[in-house]
Each structure stands twice: as C-alpha cells, then as structure tokens.
Amino acid sequence: MDDQIVRVISRIIIPFIQVYGIFVVMHGHLSPGGGFPGGAILGASIILYTLAFGAEAGAKMIPHRTSKWLESGAILLYIAIGLVGIGVGRTFLTNRAAGFPMGELGNVISAGFIPFITIAIGIKVASTMITLFHTMIGKDPH
Amino acid sequence: MKHAFLIVTLAGLLIVMSYSFIQMPAIGSEEHPAFNEVSQYYLQRTAQDTNALNVVAVIITDYRALDTLGEATVLFTSVAAVLSVLVVAHPKPNKKMDEENHG
Numbered sequence: 001m002d003d004q005i006v007r008v009i010s011r012i013i014i015p016f017i018q019v020y021g022i023f024v025v026m027h028g029h030l031s032p033g034g035g036f037p038g039g040a041i042l043g044a045s046i047i048l049y050t051l052a053f054g055a056e057a058g059a060k061m062i063p064h065r066t067s068k069w070l071e072s073g074a075i076l077l078y079i080a081i082g083l084v085g086i087g088v089g090r091t092f093l094t095n096r097a098a099g100f101p102m103g104e105l106g107n108v109i110s111a112g113f114i115p116f117i118t119i120a121i122g123i124k125v126a127s128t129m130i131t132l133f134h135t136m137i138g139k140d141p142h
Numbered sequence: 143m144k145h146a147f148l149i150v151t152l153a154g155l156l157i158v159m160s161y162s163f164i165q166m167p168a169i170g171s172e173e174h175p176a177f178n179e180v181s182q183y184y185l186q187r188t189a190q191d192t193n194a195l196n197v198v199a200v201i202i203t204d205y206r207a208l209d210t211l212g213e214a215t216v217l218f219t220s221v222a223a224v225l226s227v228l229v230v231a232h233p234k235p236n237k238k239m240d241e242e243n244h245g
Contacts, residue, residue, distance in 0.1 A: 029194035034202070071221065075214050082207070093207040095192055102193045111194035117203045121214060128217045135228050 003052075010052035017045040021122075028118035029111045035121025042122065043129030055137055064134070067127045074124035081113050081120070 025038030050058030085094030095112040096102060103110025167173040188200045202210050 029192075029196050029199045029203075031196060032198075034196070034199045071218065075211075075218055078211055078214060082211070093204075093211075095204050105189060105193050106195060111192050111200075112204075114192060114194055114199065114203045117207065117210070118199065121203075121210065124214050124217055128221050131221050132224055135224055138228075 002054075006052045010048055014045050014049055017048070018042060021045065021126075025118055025122035026108060026115065028122075029114045030106065030108070035118040036125055038118075039122035039125025040129065042126040043133075046126070046130045047133050050133065050137070055134070059134055062127075062130050062134075064131070067131045067134075070123050070127040071131065074120045074127065078117060078120045078124075081116055084113075 021038050021041035023038075024033035024041060025035060028034035028038065046058065046062055049061060082093040084100075085092055085098040088094075088098050090097050093113075095114070098113075100112035101109075102112055109115065167175075171177075184197055184201060184205070188194065188197045192200050192204050194200050194204075
C-alpha cells in the first residue's frame with residue numbers, strides 16, 4: 001500500500017499503540033488485560049506498520065531471526081520461572097512458597113512471578129502474530 | 143435393516159440428550175455445578191495468596207499456570223505448522239526462478 005495519509009497517520013499512532021500494549025502487559029495483574037490481549041495489541045502495531053510501509057520495511061523492523069529468538073526465548077523464560085519452584089523443593093510453577101518477592105498489594109512490581117509470566121506470554125503472542133503475518137504475506141526473507 | 147438400526151440409534155441418542163438438556167440448571171442459578179466453593183476460594187483468597195488484584199490474571203497465571211503453558215505451546219505449534227507448510231527450504235536460492243514465482 002502506497003498511501004501518504006496512511007503512512008503519516010500510522011507513524012503518529014503506532015508509538016501510542018505500542019505504549020498501550022506495554023501498559024496492558026505490565027498491569028496484567030492489576031487491571032483487566034494481561035499477556036494475551038497486550039501481546040495482541042503489540043503484534044497488531046507491527047502488522048499496521050507492515051501494512052503501511054510495505055513488507056520489506058516490516059521484515060527489516062522485526063527480522064525473522066529476531067522473532068524466532070523472541071518466540072523460543074519467551075516460552076523458555078516461562079519454563080525457567082516454573083523450574084525455580086522445583087529448585088527450591090516445591091512443585092512446578094510455585095509462586096509465594098518459592099520465595100518470589102511479593103511486594104505490596106497494588107504495585108506494578110508485586111505478585112511474585114505473575115508480571116514476569118505475563119511479560120513472557122505477551123512477547124510470545126506478539127511474536128507469533130508477527131511471524132504468522134510476515135510468513136503469510138510471503139515476503140519474509142529467511 | 144442397516145437404515146432402521148441407524149435411525150433407532152440416533153433417535154435414542156436424541157431423546158437422551160434432549161432429556162439431559164432439559165434437566166440442566168439455568169445459567170447463573172445457584173444449583174449450577176460451576177457455582178461451588180472453588181469460585182468462592184478464588185474470590186476470597188486471591189489477594190492474600192498472590193498480592194494481585196486481577197482475579198482472572200491470577201487464575202490463568204498462578205492457579206492454572208500449567209494450563210497457560212499449554213496454551214503457549216499451542217501458539218508455538220501453530221507457528222511451526224504454518225512455517226512448515228508455507229515456507230519451502232531453498233538450499234541454493236535461484237534468483238531467476240524466485241522472481242518468476244513471486245513476480
């Protein structure tokens with residue numbers, strides 16, 4: 001798509017979409033939202049960028065190698081957080097009893113491992129959407 | 143004979159399922175099996191168990207975290223399936239053929 005209006009408007013609103021997506025992911029344990037919707041918002045911002053600026057620019061912004069590492073790294077981060085529970089002698093994915101810092105009720109940094117797991121889910125969902133979109137439009141250089 | 147057996151079996155199945163559907167409690171009624179002590183436990187103990195305010199997020203990332211790991215695996219599998227179907231591995235990329243195919 002080669003449209004000046006779409007490019008200008010996209011350049012203005014994409015940062016706001018990404019900040020909103022990061023907000024939804026970071027406040028997953030405090031407000032409605034979480035990893036899945038926040039990651040979808042982040043992935044949608046990259047999809048909008050690809051639609052407005054073309055497939056080559058989108059593939060240059062998030063190359064296939066980067067999204068591959070993000071995807072595998074997010075799920076490995078999830079499993080590593082779960083293995084901490086086994087490391088201290090509890091079950092897989094133990095939160096409070098495994099010694100994660102609980103913080104104060106209502107703070108952004110609180111609730112043990114829940115923010116980290118939400119961030120991992122957000123990265124996973126965003127990179128999955130980006131990879132699927134870039135693959136299906138067929139211009140993804142490997 | 144085969145047809146009659148099929149019709150009788152399906153009709154019996156329809157009667158059984160309709161009867162059990164009529165017996166189901168209404169959505170939101172107090173006799174509903176989903177309205178039990180588990181939801182009470184979640185609503186009462188979430189704050190002191192995890193120090194988080196969003197009960198839904200606590201259920202999917204703490205109480206049911208293994209299930210969410212399975213969901214992440216579903217995403218991973220979907221990407222792997224799409225890539226394996228759509229991406230053809232070119233050992234030596236032939237530029238002329240590539241342009242013909244994608245042109």
